[in-house]
Amino acid sequence: MNNETEIRKWLEDVMDPEIPVLSLVDLGVVGDIELKEGSVFVEIRPTFVGCPATTQMKYDIESLLHAKGFDDVHVDISYKSPWNSDMITDKGREALRKFGFAPPPKGNLIDDIDVLEHVECPQCGGTNTELQNPFGPTLCRSIHYCHDCKEAFQQFKPMN
Amino acid sequence: MNKTALKELLFKIADDQLILGHRNSEWTGLGPILEEDIAFSSMAQDKIGHSYAMYQILEELGEGDPDQVAFFRKAEEFHNSQLVELPIGEYSFSLIRHFLYDHSDFLRFDMLRNSSYELLAQVSSKIRSELKYHTMHARTWVKKLGTATDDSISRLQNDLDALMPYALGLFEKSPYEEEIISENIFGGEEELRSRWLELIAPIISKTELVLPDPEGVEPVMGGRIGKHTEYLQPLIDEMTEVMRIDPDAEW
Structure with missing residues (x-):
């Protein structure tokens, strides 16, 4: 059954x-x-x-x-x-990271634009990063740049 | 619940989103920088998606299939404001329109979260969250360009002056305004208008721009009752061109 x-x-x-x-x-x-x-x-x-x-x-x-x-x-x-983006499970967040996407920060954060700055780089783990564009290749992703490893990366956008 | 009043409200919201979505999409491939090309394209996708959700609710209320409703009406059957149908113009024009429209759109859905019509309240909460990215985007660029060079400031100011009468036309009252408010379907255009002014004024004041005094501006009304500029019908013709070749095609 x-x-x-x-x-x-x-x-x-x-x-x-x-x-x-x-x-x-x-x-x-x-x-x-x-x-x-x-x-x-x-x-x-x-x-x-x-x-x-x-x-x-x-x-x-x-x-x-x-x-x-x-x-x-x-x-x-x-x-x-x-x-909302807090519904992504821990397993899901880990899968995103492995795929090269920064998982969204948790909690009720997006009223503050700063949350999109200094996102942890999924490649090197650095936080010397900046938001390049809140709109990315799909509706759910933003584009960031890491000044530590000099690579662009994407984040799954926080949403709540 | 007054179904006619509710439908009128949904139509004007959906039509604003559909038409502005198509206008935004005209920046695809033409944005002044790649990031803006992507931003306007993404916002186009959001707007059209939001309008689809509204047309789906209208379908529940007895209107036709969303595609039919969106694509097979004449200009005079559209309830969108004239603001959203104007051609994209220069980038600064589209940016100021986006700034003025999206702050009102955000507040409209913020208010609609409390709608007595449950289905609308649910989706409004979701749409409101998504619109935070639109207002954030608009604010970022208005602040940046509104404090940059004489050229950027004067361009934005000219567009702000030109668009303010159209933006105030967003708040054209419904023939069912009283019912809409008394039945708690929506808080009403007057409340929306004053919340909108409270929200945008402090943002503009942080730039070199001057917000035209709304009391000294004659709003451009009529869009909500099907009065449109010469620009709407050609836009509808263009967005339906492929569909009209074979309306019954299976995709």
């Missing part, structure tokens, strides 16, 4: 379409999961309202659950408890 916990475990294999080392579960995108009379309902919380990867995420979750034998799968976008 499958249950919600088991389904969530399976979903750890569904990766973010734009950051393929990070699962949707660790990204915090997967919300409530409900099993009702053989049907599965999965709530997803987009990182950004305009994120174009949301459709792909829905499709990937549906495909996996179909492959696991569920015929009736509903993946619905929800803003009931909207995504």
